Amino acid sequence: MGPEATVDLMQRVINATPAEDDVDHIRMLVDNNPKVPSRIKALIDGTGVSPAPCLIEMAHGLEKQGADFLVIPCNTAHHYYSEVAAAVEIPILNLIELTSNHCKQMQPNLKRAGLMASSALQQIHLYESWFEKQNVQVLYPQQPDQQVVMDLIRAIKAKRQTREQILAYNRIAVDLQTQGVECLVVACTELSVIGDRLRTSLPVYDASELLAQAIVREVTDQGRGP
Secondary structure, three states: OOHHHHHHHHHEEEEHHOOOOOHHHHOOOOOOOOOOOHHHHHHOOOOOOOHHHHHHHHHHHHHOOOOOOOOOOOOHHHHHHHHHHHHHHOOOOOOOHHHHHHHHHHHHHHOOEEEEHHHHHHHOOOOHHHHHOOOEEEEEOOOHHHHHHHHHHHHOOOOOOHHHHHHHHHHHHHHHHHHOOOEEEEHHHHHHEEEHHHHOOOEEEHHHHHHHHHHHHHHHOOOOOO
């Protein structure tokens, strides 16, 4: 739900849509709200308020505007998925479920997945419950590497990421591979923004890209185009 991550998702939806003209594209109602309370402050720092009421208010607004379904372009915000889903009548695509299922579909023998994500995901075990259903173990970068990833996420939000941070990001990917992970999951939509900078021989599953593809499928399945 960072502003750039939201726009990035929209661009991915456009790219994934089989369109020959403007009319073939998907209508998107977007509440690009940079004032949503920080998930980092609420879950990591413990100093912020819950973003759930704000997310629910946004969901109600989009529902009233006629949205057929909702998506949340933020992995960490899915900590509040149940609260938001219970507050609206229309469905919400679950980014975490989509991603974990896709990983297993692509690699049926998958046993270990490495997550490039906010430290909040590690604290709240957001992906673990879904991957455990698939008998897949989730691994994160070891400290202090996880802090390096967290610093990079903050730098992307501020548009201040450096070449050194990108090099470190790629080194961490190598380190995860040496720990035995069989794929990497880009589980932060800020990291998705720099997805083309990740260099690895492992399969990479970008949660934002998978969400964009799911949006196109959902619209197609509902018979609303494209």
